Structures are given as structure tokens and as C-alpha cells.
Amino acid sequence: MTSILIKNGIVVDPEQNINGEKMDIYIKDGKIVDECKADKVIDANGMTVVAGGIDIHAHIAGPKVNAGRAMRPEDMKHVRMKSGKFRCAMGGVLLTCPSIGYEYARMGYTTAIEPATPTLYAIHTHEELDSIPIIDKAALPLFGNWHLTFKFAAEKDVEKMKSFVAWAIERAKGYGIKVVNPGGVEAWMYGKNVHSLNECIPGFEATPAEVLTTLMKASIELNLPHKVHVHCNNLGVPGSAETTAETIELAKKIGEYCLHITHIQFNSYTGDTWKNMGSGAEELAKLINDNPVTVDMGQVIFGHTTTMTADGPFEFALFKLAKSKWINKDVEIETGGGIVPITYRAKSAVNAVQWATGLEFGLLVDPDKIVISTDFPNGGPFTSYPYIITLLMSKKFREKEIEEKGVNNYIEKATSLLSIETERTFYDIVKMTRTTPARILGLKNKGNLKVGADADVAIYPFNCNDMPDYERILKALENPAYTIKDGEIVVKDGEIVSENWGKTFWVKAKEQSEVIEEELESVFKYYTVSRGNYGVREEWIRRAEAIRV
Amino acid sequence: MIKDVVCTFCGNACDDIEFEGDYGRNLCPVGEAKFARKERIKTPMINGKEVSYDEAIEKAAEILKSSKRPLLYGWSSTVNEAIRLGVIIAEKLGGIYDQCSSVCHAPTTLAMIEQGIVGGTLGQAKNRADVVVFWGCNPVEAHPRHPTRYSVMARGFLTRGRSDRRVIVVDVRKTPTAYLATDFYMIKPNSDFAIFTALRSIVNGHEEAVPDRVGGLKKEELIELAKTLESAKYGLVFFGLGVTHTRGHERNVEAVIKLVQDLNKKTRYILQPMRGHFNVVGSGEVPAWEVGFEYAIDFSRGYARFSPGEFTAVEALIRGDCDAAMIVASDPVAHFPKKAVERLKKIPVIQIDPHPNLTTKIADVVIPTAIVGIEAEGTIYRMDGVPLRVKKIKDTNYPTDVEIMEKLLEKIVR
Amino acid sequence: MGGGNLTIVIKPKREFEVCVEAEIVPGKTDFKVYLGKEVVPIEELFYVENIDDGEDRILLQGDFSRVKWIGKSMKGGEIIVEGNAGMHLGSFMEGGRIIVKGNADDWIGGMMKGGEIIVEGNAGNRIGCNYWGESKGMEGGKIIVKGNAGNYVGEKMCGGEIIIEGDAGDFIGTEMKDGRIVIKGKAGYTGWDMKGGEILVGDCELSPSFVKEGEVFKGDVNVKGNGSVKILKIN
Ligand code: SF4
Numbered sequence A: 001m002t003s004i005l006i007k008n009g010i011v012v013d014p015e016q017n018i019n020g021e022k023m024d025i026y027i028k029d030g031k032i033v034d035e036c037k038a039d040k041v042i043d044a045n046g047m048t049v050v051a052g053g054i055d056i057h058a059h060i061a062g063p064k065v066n067a068g069r070a071m072r073p074e075d076m077k078h079v080r081m082k083s084g085k086f087r088c089a090m091g092g093v094l095l096t097c098p099s100i101g102y103e104y105a106r107m108g109y110t111t112a113i114e115p116a117t118p119t120l121y122a123i124h125t126h127e128e129l130d131s132i133p134i135i136d137k138a139a140l141p142l143f144g145n146w147h148l149t150f151k152f153a154a155e156k157d158v159e160k161m162k163s164f165v166a167w168a169i170e171r172a173k174g175y176g177i178k179v180v181n182p183g184g185v186e187a188w189m190y191g192k193n194v195h196s197l198n199e200c201i202p203g204f205e206a207t208p209a210e211v212l213t214t215l216m217k218a219s220i221e222l223n224l225p226h227k228v229h230v231h232c233n234n235l236g237v238p239g240s241a242e243t244t245a246e247t248i249e250l251a252k253k254i255g256e257y258c259l260h261i262t263h264i265q266f267n268s269y270t271g272d273t274w275k276n277m278g279s280g281a282e283e284l285a286k287l288i289n290d291n292p293v294t295v296d297m298g299q300v301i302f303g304h305t306t307t308m309t310a311d312g313p314f315e316f317a318l319f320k321l322a323k324s325k326w327i328n329k330d331v332e333i334e335t336g337g338g339i340v341p342i343t344y345r346a347k348s349a350v351n352a353v354q355w356a357t358g359l360e361f362g363l364l365v366d367p368d369k370i371v372i373s374t375d376f377p378n379g380g381p382f383t384s385y386p387y388i389i390t391l392l393m394s395k396k397f398r399e400k401e402i403e404e405k406g407v408n409n410y411i412e413k414a415t416s417l418l419s420i421e422t423e424r425t426f427y428d429i430v431k432m433t434r435t436t437p438a439r440i441l442g443l444k445n446k447g448n449l450k451v452g453a454d455a456d457v458a459i460y461p462f463n464c465n466d467m468p469d470y471e472r473i474l475k476a477l478e479n480p481a482y483t484i485k486d487g488e489i490v491v492k493d494g495e496i497v498s499e500n501w502g503k504t505f506w507v508k509a510k511e512q513s514e515v516i517e518e519e520l521e522s523v524f525k526y527y528t529v530s531r532g533n534y535g536v537r538e539e540w541i542r543r544a545e546a547i548r549v
Numbered sequence B: 001m002i003k004d005v006v007c008t009f010c011g012n013a014c015d016d017i018e019f020e021g022d023y024g025r026n027l028c029p030v031g032e033a034k035f036a037r038k039e040r041i042k043t044p045m046i047n048g049k050e051v052s053y054d055e056a057i058e059k060a061a062e063i064l065k066s067s068k069r070p071l072l073y074g075w076s077s078t079v080n081e082a083i084r085l086g087v088i089i090a091e092k093l094g095g096i097y098d099q100c101s102s103v104c105h106a107p108t109t110l111a112m113i114e115q116g117i118v119g120g121t122l123g124q125a126k127n128r129a130d131v132v133v134f135w136g137c138n139p140v141e142a143h144p145r146h147p148t149r150y151s152v153m154a155r156g157f158l159t160r161g162r163s164d165r166r167v168i169v170v171d172v173r174k175t176p177t178a179y180l181a182t183d184f185y186m187i188k189p190n191s192d193f194a195i196f197t198a199l200r201s202i203v204n205g206h207e208e209a210v211p212d213r214v215g216g217l218k219k220e221e222l223i224e225l226a227k228t229l230e231s232a233k234y235g236l237v238f239f240g241l242g243v244t245h246t247r248g249h250e251r252n253v254e255a256v257i258k259l260v261q262d263l264n265k266k267t268r269y270i271l272q273p274m275r276g277h278f279n280v281v282g283s284g285e286v287p288a289w290e291v292g293f294e295y296a297i298d299f300s301r302g303y304a305r306f307s308p309g310e311f312t313a314v315e316a317l318i319r320g321d322c323d324a325a326m327i328v329a330s331d332p333v334a335h336f337p338k339k340a341v342e343r344l345k346k347i348p349v350i351q352i353d354p355h356p357n358l359t360t361k362i363a364d365v366v367i368p369t370a371i372v373g374i375e376a377e378g379t380i381y382r383m384d385g386v387p388l389r390v391k392k393i394k395d396t397n398y399p400t401d402v403e404i405m406e407k408l409l410e411k412i413v414r
Numbered sequence C: 001m002g003g004g005n006l007t008i009v010i011k012p013k014r015e016f017e018v019c020v021e022a023e024i025v026p027g028k029t030d031f032k033v034y035l036g037k038e039v040v041p042i043e044e045l046f047y048v049e050n051i052d053d054g055e056d057r058i059l060l061q062g063d064f065s066r067v068k069w070i071g072k073s074m075k076g077g078e079i080i081v082e083g084n085a086g087m088h089l090g091s092f093m094e095g096g097r098i099i100v101k102g103n104a105d106d107w108i109g110g111m112m113k114g115g116e117i118i119v120e121g122n123a124g125n126r127i128g129c130n131y132w133g134e135s136k137g138m139e140g141g142k143i144i145v146k147g148n149a150g151n152y153v154g155e156k157m158c159g160g161e162i163i164i165e166g167d168a169g170d171f172i173g174t175e176m177k178d179g180r181i182v183i184k185g186k187a188g189y190t191g192w193d194m195k196g197g198e199i200l201v202g203d204c205e206l207s208p209s210f211v212k213e214g215e216v217f218k219g220d221v222n223v224k225g226n227g228s229v230k231i232l233k234i235n
């Protein structure tokens, strides 16, 4: 491994309260070090040096993602890079594994979290994660519709829930607790959905609220680095803002931080029909700022994409609306999922409100509490992060986009976007793409440039103390001068120059499966996979790294 | 005793096999035959002459590299780890990657491209389904443990077994599976498409569009069948080669997908193809995540192009679109149409397989390997995509498919 | 438009090891010739002769049944294939004319928008269809096949006209939205999930999702379609 000196760069690292100071950074053996003899010197004069970006929520691996690819050859046929020194990279919005690694690195991102994996399919998810070059990654197993989750929630048995969570995360080699439409996917097995937090889940004495509360308590008591990561009930429909507010209320009752609400934009609509739908971002942003919760944006990008979520009933509703193709997958007694292609149109009032709502959150929520995301590929490609950042940093750019794309002027009535003057500073942006996701995920060696941190670094060709106009910001963010991963230069001037393999993080929580032995036995009596074959072994993963708690 | 062994014969991938020496408890007769000792290819060969592994791999690399467009075919009977390397080899060579489903369940992929698919795991049959349909498939013979393990008699979380299920069999003859059925419908060969569509017209309230007889069934019978389908709380349609391999092919599948989509507007329904080989799913999933497509992939331009009917093995051979072939764990000489086999005989062929078969006879280079699931471990996908690790239960001196692919790749990118 | 003013005569020199891909269009001489993974100079595989006769034309002499993508995206001028033609003939075509004196392989006029293709012999499968996963088939122009056609004719067709003077196989006008298909002989399954447009056919097996209205059958009822199929044998 080479050692590198990044000389005279302008450093931004909110974790250390460094905001645009000219500094030298040394890298040795994949870590940031105090000082060392450098084999290679990068002259970063006039350039901005930050930690590698972290995507907290992007569907990048697993059966659902792959089914989406297989269903959409018309999207996969786009060629990003021909085979040569590196792999060929294919895909338009959906991407192949090589493309995913290359495209993240080409934006200066070095870590991404796959946020929805059925434990039954975890082997598959890890196979794909293992095929993604360069970046570090982790997967969140799904808990929100597991029969055992319902059982322990109904019994309000936090002890058993803890054991179950620890057991399933270990089996999935996962990183935390993902909850998607708690109870709603089970209701979908009967052709229904749940519509409020206090409704009974079909066949169980539990409510979505109890599921969330018990899981949040378990996440605290297990001391998980990443707490409950939730896709709320009622996603994507007018009135969802209310459910989101109620969900925040649940977290507030617990009293300490234990809840990350993902792709908040999709869960923040007011009104009761598509005709009078509006943005609930203003009120929700206040609630988020005042309560112990964090969120990611779920920004919508105009154009076509493929939605994919574990939220089976939502995808069915979307299928009926969009009248396009539809994949559904019901997974034993643990979860489900669906995939539907859609197009977000600037001229559509509904899509315009979605677009504006995401930006409102990005401008109104405290940067210590919000992370930039598109819920890839649901809102659009993650390759639009430079575009989203630029929108957040420049009101002029927002105005130009509204004008040029012809964004439906219904947003004037239904959202507060046009009246927001805020322009995010680059320091805020670094928080929203590095510091904050690293903190939410409990990844201490990520998202900062402290001595001892992982040497994942992005160097952008602009001076953040003297910000250029939006066009140049966008261009610089899309073409980092360097991306360094694990101490190796992988990107130069926006192009891949070398390829390495990142780590897969997983959490080993204290497991006491004896407590739930009886329940597990009863499950495997009827499962179609034997208990001995359920889950993933560490040695099957290319570069697994356990985090013990 | 070795527990939880996965059977590597059919798409059921039963994972409860217990091995005591050579005896595997829970195997069905078909599975037993798979695990029984069979003739092996003894050593690597070039033109029938015994050579070392290094020589054979060197020769194989030479053939592949000097070819204008090599075809790499087979894959559905090996593990994902080997398939992944195979896809990369095809990419680096500028060749074609194609796999066995191009001659079995590829119509399902094509239908999925048009419509998506409403699916679920086999656990849904076991735990939830109260109406189970077998259409153009005969699990009693082709997937022997399917009825007891998953679908007909199996007891689940929310079902008590056979008494809770209405089992419908639709086929062109009274198969052994038909004897398990509550209702059996004998239809005319090659009429699946018309019957699916007629049922759909009825389900959607347009009986007037349905003629008096369709595919050998009277209109009243069709109406009765539609009613039974709609009566399910959770229904499941299994379909097999009787749907994918008869007149209509992928359109038959598309028609049943559309029927199931429409049934979901009334109740819950899912659909599951009865896939044959134990890893036919993996041989499509792996290339999809590596290069974007499941089969029929050409890399001659340095990137992946998908074209069924063009870059599928049979058509590529018949059109003379490939000038060398590497066959992995498959026997095209036994299964392909005559014209395709004729072309295979004319071009250099490399075979990688544990067992001799008709393809061995025409192969220029033969490389024997360890048997997956007995002598070699790795990941495979059950017919519903559920991933399982097959085990190594016996030692061997044969190298694994993965080891061979690694060496080959090294020689090709060198 | 093509813009050339000469006739280019192209003849194969030898038998090809694998099929050749060459996007031969009038007025262009710099197209790439692919022989499998190799890009080769055109002279390696073909004799090329330019005749300065003021025409904007390409004459393909000999067997072109293993040459794919002839006339891809062509905008004007004329291609005459004196023998058989390979796959993807006239795909994405926007204008001009292609005449094939022999037979044509699969995928003629895939997603074409304009121009004319005439096949004097038989044609293969997927005439005027959409490519995999795309939502629109042929949008304009005209395809005439004087012999028989294979399966899948005019899928997701949005405009233009296809005329088959002989028989056709299964699946005529599947998910058709607009345009016109005429099959003078008989065909297999016809009209499935048709949303609009018009099919005239000598005889066929109509998808059981159409309702007779006067002279024609209207459907497909399952997609609330407004397509019409006229079966000449019945009327
Ligand atoms: S049903 Fe199939 S997988 Fe199961 S034991 Fe028999 S052959 Fe093996």
C-alpha cells in the first residue's frame, strides 16, 4: 500500500469543526495518519478536501434490485463504460454491480447502505454486494412484517424482541433494523393494507405502533450502532404526513434517539385526494428539528425510473395507477416486495409537489439531522446527488430548473419551496453527505478526516471558501479531482483509474437465542428452508467486518 | 452424519437431506439417482488424448481467444461463483453468454420483461394458499417432493394441509399429478394461450367475448374454472414446460401473468414457474447483476447486448454466429436441434463437466471437474430464487468449476 | 437524407466465420463492419464498387443472409438486396426504401418511423415490432412482404402499415395502439390486448377477448381497447 500526502488542500470536516482550512492530510495503510513519509504527493492547492460520501439508503443489491434489472432491458442497455482494464459498466437508472461501484466512486462517494433485505434472501444480497467494486457497504434486514416481530410486539416483550433482532441480524450478516410499512405487508397477503398506526395487524394482536415501539426499545437496549430505520405506513398517499407525524410522536415518547425515517419526502403529503395533495414538509421539518429523529430526503428526479420497495400493497396501488409492468414477491412469513417502473414528469402537479417537497426538507431540516438521498432508484438515480446538492446550494439554480423544466406551478400553492431563501453552505452539504450519515450509522471511522479514520477521501476541483457559480459547482461535484478509497487513488479527474474491493460491515449484537428457542423451533417446523441453511456465514463474504456491540 | 444437505437435482432444491456415508435420507428416487455413483471423465483430454489440467486449460484459452465470437453455454448446473467468473470470461473475450433456460424457462423471462411477474416464495404455497393450480406441469414426476414439501399436502403456519386446499390440474393428458387434484381439466394441446385469455375475459366481466368452446373446454367449464380461481383467499398458479414449450411460448406465460394480475384486483394470487435444473435461476440472476441481462448476451462490442433469438445458443449456432463453444455442465448435443448440433460439430468445442455425455464425444478439449453439491460447495438459487449453499460432502481430487474458471480467466486477461 | 449521388455495389468476397454486422445505409461509406469482436475494413469481406450514376443507392449482390443491420436508422435513398437479407433489416428506419428480392431474416423494420421495406420473398419473426422492453413498436412507414411472415407482426405498433400478402404466424398486432396490418392469407392468434388500430386478415384465430360489432370485431375487452379486426373469410 502506498502512502499519500494531500498537500495544501482546503479541508472541510464538520466532525472536527474544520471549515475551509488549508491543511495537509497524510494517508498510510488505508488510514488517515498524523504524518508519514509519503510515496505520493497530491497537490490539492485550490481544491476542497472532504471525507468520502456516504449513502445511507440506496437499493443497490439483492433479489428485488436484480428483478428490476431483468424486467427492464430497455434501461440496462445503456453503456457507461466498455470492458477493458475494468469491467463493462451497464445501466441507465438501474445499474449493474460494477456500474454501482464505479459511479459512486466517480462522485466521491465511498460507502452505501442497501436498506431492505429479506433475511431469507440475505445470501443473494451479499453475493451482489460482493460484486460491487470499490465502496464499503452494509445491508439492513427487514423486520416490519415478520410474524415473530408481531408476536413479540403483541406481547410487548422487549427481551424476546432483542434476542430475535440480534439473531436475525447475525443470520443476515446485516447492520440494523429495517421496518417497511409495519403490518401493511402482512395485510397485503389478504389483499389489504393497514392505514393507521393503531390498527390491528390481520391475524395478530399487535399494531404498527407497538411494532415500532418494541423495535425501538430493542435497538436501544442492544446498543445497535444504527437504530430503527423506518419506511412509514401509508407511504406515497395524500395524508401520509399525518402518519409520519404520529411516528415521530412514538419516538418522542421513548425519549432518546432511536429512529431514522427514510425517504421522508414520500411520506409527507397533506390532503385527502391526489387533487388537493400538498406538501407537509414545513410542519414535519419543525417536528424533526425538535425531536430525537433523523431523516433522509428521498428526492425525486424528473425522468423515468423503477420503483422498488418491500411495501407490497403500495406497489400494487402504483401498478394500478401507472398501468405498467409489476413485479410482486411475497416472502414466507417475513416480508414482501414490489417493483413498478414510473416516470416523474415536471408538468404533473403530483410529481412537481414531490420534487418540491424533497427540496423543502433539504432546506428546512437541520443538516445534523438530514441526509441527501433519492431512495435510489425510487426517486431517481443516485448519480444525481451533485445535481441535488447544487439545487440546495443555489436559489438561482432552483429558479432556473423550475423555469426550464416547466415545473407545474401548482407547487406555488401546495409547497413552500418558492418562498425559501436558504442556500446551503458547502459545510452544510458535507454534513448532509458525510458527517450526519456516519453518525446516524454509528460508523466512527467514516465521514470524517480525523487521525485513525478510514482513508476514504474526495477532492473536488473548487475552492469552497470562494464558491464558484452553480454551473461550476455541479461540474466539480460530478468530476472529483481524486477519490481515494482505503488509501488508494481510485478516481482521477472523474474517471476510474484503479479498482479495489471494499468491506461489508455487519453487527454482532449479544445474542441469547435460548430465550426465543421455542419460537424459532416453531418457525422452522414450517419454513421451506432448514434452520441450518437459513442465513449467511461470515466466510462466504469477500471482506466482512463485524462490529461487536 | 451430514445434515441440511441440499439436493442438486431439480429446482425444488430440497435442503433437508441427511447423509450417512452414501445414503441420503429424504431424497426422492430422482434425487437418489443424482447422488448415486456415475461414470466420470477420468482426466482432461485434447482431441481424445489424456493431458494435464494446465495443458487443457491453456488449449481452451487459446481456442477461445482466437475465436471471433465464442459461445459460452450451460451454467444452470453449477454454482453462482463459477457462473460469475464465466460471465466475466465471456465479457473479456467478446463472446456470447447463454444458459440452459434459453431452451426451457426463457419464455418466462421474456414475459417478465413485458409484464413483470406476481410471485412469491414456495412458502406461500405451504403457508397461505387455499387454491393451488398446476398448469402444464407434472411435479409428481418432475419435482417429486413438491406436493408433500410445498404445495399439495404440506402443512403450514396458516394451513392444515390437503384438506384446506383446492387443487386444480390443467393439462393435455391425465398426468400422475392430476390424480391429486380436486378438479382436473383436460385441454387440447397448444391451446393454453386461448384458455388463459378466455378466463381473463370472464374474470373481467366480459363473458360475451368468449366463444362456446375454447381449447377443448366448454364455455360453462371455463366459467366454472374462473369462479373457482376467484374463490381463493390466496391462490397460486404453478406452470411448467406445458405452458412455456407449446405454441405461444412466452405469450402463454404473459397471458397467465395478465390473468393473475387481474385476479389480484379481486383477491390475492401469485404465480411460480416450475424450473427444472437446480440452479437455472442463478444462471440468470448472476449475469443480470454483472452485466444487466439474464441470457442471450453478446459482448463483441465490449459491452453487453441482449438479443433472444439471436444470441441464444441454438439460434447463434444455426445462423453460424459463433465459431467456438465452451459448454459448462450441460449436454447440448443430446438436447439441441439437429442443425445446431451440426454447427457444434464443425467448430472447436471445450467441455467442462464431471460426467461424460454426448457432447464429450465431439469436444476438442475436455476438462473434468468436481461434482457440485457433492464434491464442491457454493451458492445456488431454488426455483423461487431462495438462495441456498450446496455442500461439499465428499473429498475429491477433481478441481472445482470455480478453480477452472479462475485459471481460465487468468489466462484470458493475461 | 442520404445525400449521395452514386450507386455503391457491395458483394461478399468469401464465406464469413461468424455473422457480420454492418449498418449499411445510402450516402455513407464510413460505416463499421464487425466480424464478431473484430472491426474489419470493409474490403476484407466485400468487393465495393462505386458507380457515378447520380443515384442515391446501394446494391447488395450475393448472399447477405448473414449480414445484420442493413439500413439501420436510414433516412433516405434506396437499398436493393438482390439475394437474402440478414436480421434487423431497416430497424429504426426513418425514410427511403429497402427492397429485398429474396427472403429476410427476423426483425425487419424494428421500431421504424418512416420509409418503406419491400420483401419479395418470405420474412422471419418480429416484423415492425418493439425491441425488448420498449413501449412502442413501429410508428410509421410501410412494410410489404410478398411471401409469408413468421410470428409476431406489428407488436405495440403505433402507426404505419404492414402488408403480408401470404400467410403469417401467431400474434398479430399484440398490444397494437394505432396503424394498420393487412394479412391477405391466414394467421394464427390475432389482436391480443389491442388498444387501437386496425387489422384485416383473411382468416385467423381471434383472441377470445373481442366482441362482434357489425362487420368487425372490437377489442380487446380486457384492456378496454378500441381496436378492430376484420376477418375477410367471415364477412
Ligand atoms: S424433489 Fe428434487 S430436489 Fe427434492 S430430493 Fe427430489 S430431486 Fe432432489
Ligand SMILES: [Zn+2]
Pocket: A057, A059, A115, A263, A309, A375, A378
Ligand atoms: Zn428505499
